[in-house]
Amino acid sequence: MMTFYLERLLKIIEQSPSYSPLTKKAYRVDVRHFCSHAETIDIPSLHRYMNQLKQTYAPTTVARRIHALATLFDTLVTERSLVKNPLSQIKKPSRPIPKHRTTFSYTDARRVIETIQDETTYAFYFLLLHTGLRFNEARQLRRTDLDLTERQLFVRHGKGQKTRYVPLHDELIMVLTRYLDVQPNDELLFQNDTGRSLDPNQTRKQLRLASQQILKRTLRPHDLRVTFATTLYREHQADLLTVMRLLGHSDAKTTQQYILPSSEVARSSINRLTPTTH
Structure with missing residues (x-):
């Protein structure tokens, strides 16, 4: 099952005209990581995956990965490869307040x-x-x-x-x-x-x-x-x-x-x- 979703998500990323090369590269990493650690795309599996991310990565990385997956899952729903987006029913981690930028004159x-x-x-x-x-x-x-x-x-x-x-x-x-x-x-x-x-x-x-x-x-x-x-x-x-x-x-x-x-x-x-x- 996850092999199917991996192939579909990678194709969605590659075919999207709105993603920059750097965004595509980051999304491919996110998708491969998710598909190698999650059992399927449902609420229990995503809860476990989010907890695993929180134990390993910084809050900024966790929030970015989850928001990226939520966007990609919406596309799966649109093309009917997924019945509904489980991340729409899960409270996603908020993006941390950006660090204060250093001022250079x-x-x-x-x-x-x-x-x-x-x-x-x-x-x-x-x-x-x-x-x-x-x-x-x-x-x-x-x-x-x-x-x-x-x-x-x-x-x-x-x-x-x-x-x-x-x-x-x-x-x-x-x-x-x-x-x-x-x-x-x-x-x-x-x-x-x-x-x-x-x-x-x-x-x-x-x-x-x-x-x-x-x-x-x-x-x-x-x-x-x-x-x-x-x-x-x-x-x-x-x-x-x-x-x-x-x-x-x-x-x-x-x-x-x-x-x-x-x-x-x-x-x-x-x-x-x-x-x-x-």
Whole structure:
């Protein structure tokens, strides 16, 4: 029985146009783990499976896996491979409150990037800081996605297979122009010496080492995305809808999590309080 469900779920994941490659990879792991530990898809079996997950994994992982299975089970019901979704009758674990994101100012992020000696890695992270692209969105960029005449970038590999255009910062255009002058005219915008896309681990390592040396703390690629959103909204008064579209979000609530409160904003807000005269 579970062999049947495993094959059906894997096919659903593979055929879905709305899942990104990373989401598909995670869902395949979730499905294989579930089908190797559960006896069938019913309430008692799922209760046992959830208890097993709680004993082994962090709450965030447990919640993500169960929510993923609930979504996939709905598809099984739709195609009538399953009579009903038992997870609709079980209280699913709530998603833990996200950890407080570390704040990095634009100035600090820029200081770190300026110390990177490798021209490709430097241009890559300079682009992330000034466009807010996700790490993998930038890794998959092609030269044809870059339009210096219209001063914009086409993001074809957005999350959930969504595409968007992102305008280019004036200084970013200068950096990319200089970078392209010394790079071979290949398909990928960013590539290593062998002509392949940048190695994720090695590329992240360069940013980590540079930030630990300059700031004495770790700056990650995703922090550049947060810095981009926060700087636009807090310092340049961009409206939330504009920031949301630039980041490729479909929900403003998600964007709000990227806009971090600054101590200066908090302090000025407190100072605006006036005592009531009695």
